[in-house]
Amino acid sequence: MRFGPVPLHVAEGAILAHSVQLAKGRLRKGRVLSGDDIATLAANGLTRVTVAQLDPGDIEENEAARRLAAALVPNPDAAGLELQEAFTGRVNIRATRAGVVEIDVAAVEALNAVDPMITLATVPRWQRAWPGMMVGTVKIIAYGVENNALCRAEDAARSAISIRPVEVQSAGLIVTEVPGDPVHPDDKGIRSVTGRLEALGISLDALRIVAHDSEAIRAALADLPGALKLILTASATSDIHDVAPSAVVAAGGQITRFGMPVDPGNLLFLGQIGPAPVIGLPGCARSPALNGADWVLERVACGVPVSAADISAMGVGGLLKEIPTRPQPRAGRNPNG
Numbered sequence: 001m002r003f004g005p006v007p008l009h010v011a012e013g014a015i016l017a018h019s020v021q022l023a024k025g026r027l028r029k030g031r032v033l034s035g036d037d038i039a040t041l042a043a044n045g046l047t048r049v050t051v052a053q054l055d056p057g058d059i060e061e062n063e064a065a066r067r068l069a070a071a072l073v074p075n076p077d078a079a080g081l082e083l084q085e086a087f088t089g090r091v092n093i094r095a096t097r098a099g100v101v102e103i104d105v106a107a108v109e110a111l112n113a114v115d116p117m118i119t120l121a122t123v124p125r126w127q128r129a130w131p132g133m134m135v136g137t138v139k140i141i142a143y144g145v146e147n148n149a150l151c152r153a154e155d156a157a158r159s160a161i162s163i164r165p166v167e168v169q170s171a172g173l174i175v176t177e178v179p180g181d182p183v184h185p186d187d188k189g190i191r192s193v194t195g196r197l198e199a200l201g202i203s204l205d206a207l208r209i210v211a212h213d214s215e216a217i218r219a220a221l222a223d224l225p226g227a228l229k230l231i232l233t234a235s236a237t238s239d240i241h242d243v244a245p246s247a248v249v250a251a252g253g254q255i256t257r258f259g260m261p262v263d264p265g266n267l268l269f270l271g272q273i274g275p276a277p278v279i280g281l282p283g284c285a286r287s288p289a290l291n292g293a294d295w296v297l298e299r300v301a302c303g304v305p306v307s308a309a310d311i312s313a314m315g316v317g318g319l320l321k322e323i324p325t326r327p328q329p330r331a332g333r334n335p336n337g
Contacts (some may be wrong), residue, residue, distance in 0.1 A: 001144045005334040008038050014051035015143045030088060031098065037152045052143035059147050061089030068118065069093065069138045071154035072161055087126030087312045088139035095129040098201055099165040100302045107160035114156060115149040119144040122161060128298045129163050136161055167303035170196055170205045172226030176212035176234045183209050188230055189286030200301050202228070217247035221273065226299065236267050236283050243270050244280045253278060257308040261315030265292020270306060290320055
């Protein structure tokens with residue numbers, strides 16, 4: 001592609017690079033200049049205009065964006081995605097179903113390394129998605145790109161993005177209470193957990209309010225309906241041998257991970273009883289605000305395997321919130337002030 005100012009008499013058929021204000025109206029950038037446009041520019045006193053001229057083998061920006069988007073999402077229905085119409089070298093990619101965004105990170109990085117003029121921006125991998133949410137945008141920065149470069153980007157991009165749908169349809173919730181502080185079924189914490197499930201299309205099949213006691217939790221787990229089991233304790237889980245994790249083990253399960261490098265959300269635990277995942281929710285799950293439990297719950301709900309290593313890798317980006325009453329909680333006192 002050639003770019004720069006040219007005399008008007010050679011500008012017909014070229015792409016106007018910058019909008020031009022006329023005595024009456026305006027010619028907008030991106031317009032393919034016609035003979036009438038050239039005459040209008042001349043009548044307004046211009047002798048030169050800045051344009052982009054495609055060479056043989058160059059692909060116009062909108063066509064390039066369409067091709068790259070189609071390579072990324074060759075089967076939109078299967079991927080749970082919609083490719084919107086190309087405009088100004090851009091194709092927006094939106095979710096058509098609830099779930100999490102599955103991204104081949106290496107493929108996206110390879111695509112973006114082919115040519116600086118060929119780009120894809122996405123939300124983070126495993127971001128929760130809902131119908132209509134924009135999860136990615138293809139943008140061809142120049143007015144055209146070489147076909148060879150576009151072909152390499154298409155090859156790198158094959159099927160790199162999709163929406164992993166929610167697989168878990170039902171859940172059971174155990175909430176513990178301590179003497180003197182009874183739990184009501186309509187408590188804020190229960191509403192917050194229920195809201196999280198509803199956002200994913202998961203029904204709460206059972207709520208069990210039991211004493212904050214390992215045996216009481218074990219007994220509740222024994223007949224708790226739901227493909228996913230959640231535990232919200234009255235007192236924070238402080239150790240892998242604390243009340244709730246011990247109850248999971250006593251019920252024949254195992255603990256995959258206790259603790260996570262996400263704040264708020266440090267005191268989460270993840271386990272399994274037979275085929276059913278078990279999530280011990282941190283106290284911050286009583287609030288609807290984003291916390292580490294959301295990241296684990298969303299992945300588990302969509303059938304994404306979550307290992308101890310996966311949770312340990314959540315630390316970068318895991319500082320989700322800072323509040324004035326707890327400024328820099330890990331920084332300690334400033335020795336100078």
